Amino acid sequence: RPAARxxxxxxxxxxxxxxxxxxxxxxxxxxxxxxxxxxxxxxxxAGAGREMGVTDNGVNGLLRLVYRK
Incomplete structure (x- = not known):
């Protein structure tokens, strides 16, 4: 022990x-x-899609890609 210390x-x-x-x-x-x-x-x-200018399926696709990462 002394040597290790x-x-x-x-x-x-x-x-x-x-x-x-x-x-x-x-x-x-x-x-x-x-x-x-x-x-x-x-x-x-659908609401998020309207704000982003895409369909609700488009938003869902983006979220799927995020979850996959």
């Missing part, structure tokens, strides 16, 4: 290499983010 006591820093995120990062598109924001505000898929 002496060795560890001399260590001032440890380099573990570059940090990586705990979970892989998959960026989402501007439109996907917009769809998420509209849904978070409370409108239905």
């Amino acid at each position: 002496k060795l560890v006591g001399g260590v001032t820093a440890v380099d573990y290499g570059p940090r990586r995120p705990a979970v892989p990062v998959y960026p989402i598109s501007r439109r996907q983010r917009e769809a998420l924001l509209w849904i978070a505000r409370g409108p239905t898929l």
